[in-house]
Amino acid sequence: MKRLLPFFIAGALAVSACGSEGDDTATESSVATTAAAVTTTAAAAATTAPVATTTGGTGAVDLTRLAVGDDQFASTATVGKIFTCQSEFNGGGAQAQGPWFNGDGTWDSTAKIAVQGEVQWDAASVKFTLGGDSRLVTANALPDHDTGTFPIAADDPAAAYDRNPNSISEQTISTDLPAVPALAGGASCIRGEVGIATNGVPIYDGFDAGGRDAVAWEVQDACHGHPQQSGQYHYHDVSPCLDDEGEGHSLLAGYAYDGFGIYGLRGEGGVALTNADLDECHGHTHTIDWDGAEVEMYHYHATAEFPYTVSCFRGTSTQGPSAGG
Numbered sequence: 590m591k592r593l594l595p596f597f598i599a600g601a602l603a604v605s606a607c608g609s610e611g612d613d614t615a616t617e618s619s620v621a622t623t624a625a626a627v628t629t630t631a632a633a634a635a636t637t638a639p640v641a642t643t644t645g646g647t648g649a650v651d652l653t654r655l656a657v658g659d660d661q662f663a664s665t666a667t668v669g670k671i672f673t674c675q676s677e678f679n680g681g682g683a684q685a686q687g688p689w690f691n692g693d694g695t696w697d698s699t700a701k702i703a704v705q706g707e708v709q710w711d712a713a714s715v716k717f718t719l720g721g722d723s724r725l726v727t728a729n730a731l732p733d734h735d736t737g738t739f740p741i742a743a744d745d746p747a748a749a750y751d752r753n754p755n756s757i758s759e760q761t762i763s764t765d766l767p768a769v770p771a772l773a774g775g776a777s778c779i780r781g782e783v784g785i786a787t788n789g790v791p792i793y794d795g796f797d798a799g800g801r802d803a804v805a806w807e808v809q810d811a812c813h814g815h816p817q818q819s820g821q822y823h824y825h826d827v828s829p830c831l832d833d834e835g836e837g838h839s840l841l842a843g844y845a846y847d848g849f850g851i852y853g854l855r856g857e858g859g860v861a862l863t864n865a866d867l868d869e870c871h872g873h874t875h876t877i878d879w880d881g882a883e884v885e886m887y888h889y890h891a892t893a894e895f896p897y898t899v900s901c902f903r904g905t906s907t908q909g910p911s912a913g914g
């Protein structure tokens with residue numbers, strides 16, 4: 590599969606697949622997040638994305654009939670779409686639609702299967718170090734929870750839809766985020782890896798390597814993670830295995846690569862958020878607990894519907910060379 594985007598971005602960007610079939614052209618690793626900073630602002634024109642003032646949530650999402658987000662990319666910040674830096678998407682991902690697709694452009698997240706297995710990762714390591722203006726993130730991308738068995742075993746029912754051949758391996762993540770991020774003049778595009786969870790697992794955007802809805806198509810494990818070609822375990826939405834106890838606003842689930850927080854599904858009052866409650870980059874502004882202080886600050890949220898997490902950056906990204914998928 591090869592998909593050309595309806596807009597042209599100068600300078601072809603390498604694309605990496607994390608999905609089942611792999612892709613010979615996809616060799617770019619997403620490991621070094623500090624190496625080539627500020628790649629996300631160069632490729633596409635910034636647009637102004639006003640901050641949403643809505644802080645509550647409508648919670649009105651039917652989990653059995655979620656719109657499949659295939660090809661929902663945009664060349665400017667747009668609610669419900671991913672403002673992507675990629676000029677094209679190349680293959681990879683699941684090879685067949687699972688029976689959780691309803692056949693009418695929607696899918697049933699309550700019916701989706703997960704990759705089997707209970708693999709422990711005792712070497713998991715993550716550290717967030719606050720110092721001056723920066724938050725230094727060091728991690729090896731191994732999760733603090735069990736994962737499924739990867740490569741996906743031939744006798745795993747998931748193999749009928751997604752033959753992910755990749756193995757989970759230790760990575761080297763070291764990136765310096767702004768401790769108190771500021772809004773940039775406009776939104777900037779994203780490409781693959783958008784942030785890191787509080788447990789050190791990278792968070793990718795909602796696309797697979799083919800520009801399809803990764804959460805709908807790909808079969809991840811019970812914690813919503815799977816490895817891409819260089820072995821990096823990652824999520825495409827906010828993992829249900831991250832601690833999000835309580836009934837009010839969700840807890841911090843991770844940091845986007847512009848330094849802003851990524852929170853779970855619940856907005857103020859504990860109501861599940863939808864795209865309609867959030868701005869073009871999938872965030873909003875209200876008072877949150879930030880490193881122990883109450884501050885009014887922009888932050889991203891998870892939703893049950895595509896694009897699931899960050900869909901563009903509102904701050905200045907430190908994102909390095911990144912993989913799609």
Ligand SMILES: [Zn+2]
Pocket residue numbers: 838852855856857873875888890
């Ligand atoms: Zn919030």
Ligand SMILES: [Zn+2]
Pocket residue numbers: 607608793797803807815816817823824825914
């Ligand atoms: Zn993936």
